Amino acid sequence: MSYVITKAFRFEAAHHLNAMPEGHQCAQTHGHSYTASITLEADSLDGRGMVTDFGELAPVGDYIRRVLDHSYLNTIRSSENPGYDRGRDVALEAAQGSEELVLTQPTSELLAEHLFRVSQELLPADVAELVTQVKVSETATSHAIFRPAGRVSTAQVA
Numbered sequence: 488m489s490y491v492i493t494k495a496f497r498f499e500a501a502h503h504l505n506a507m508p509e510g511h512q513c514a515q516t517h518g519h520s521y522t523a524s525i526t527l528e529a530d531s532l533d534g535r536g537m538v539t540d541f542g543e544l545a546p547v548g549d550y551i552r553r554v555l556d557h558s559y560l561n562t563i564r565s566s567e568n569p570g571y572d573r574g575r576d577v578a579l580e581a582a583q584g585s586e587e588l589v590l591t592q593p594t595s596e597l598l599a600e601h602l603f604r605v606s607q608e609l610l611p612a613d614v615a616e617l618v619t620q621v622k623v624s625e626t627a628t629s630h631a632i633f634r635p636a637g638r639v640s641t642a643q644v645a
């Protein structure tokens with residue numbers, strides 16, 4: 488038996504995708520009304536009858552508001568985000584040929600992975616270890632999910 492909770496955060500942002508062929512609609516700069524949903528799971532509830540208080544996820548919401556909301560995702564630089572450990576994203580940056588950009592290819596998949604890393608950096612350890620997936624929706628009908636290896640999710644994914 489397990490308990491599953493999800494907290495959703497909405498934000499508006501622009502991006503373009505470099506890897507798409509010229510003329511593809513995603514190669515053009517455009518915007519989305521994103522929803523990022525953080526899912527946590529526990530086999531038992533705490534003394535309050537909760538997986539955790541939704542309020543414990545506020546640091547992730549603060550990061551989304553401060554860094555991602557009304558941003559151009561392709562241009563976010565890790566050095567502009569005090570409090571965020573860019574070391575967590577160095578491998579991602581190196582793979583994409585950039586030392587400073589957080590997301591040079593801001594697909595929903597990589598945005599979900601980025602937000603998982605942010606959750607692990609900013610949440611208290613006992614809350615962070617309960618995060619089993621991050622889902623990023625860029626339209627009402629399209630979303631991507633990142634799940635860390637080694638964490639078994641029993642969540643129903645719609």
Ligand SMILES: [Zn+2]
Binds near residue numbers: 502517625
């Ligand atoms: Zn897009």
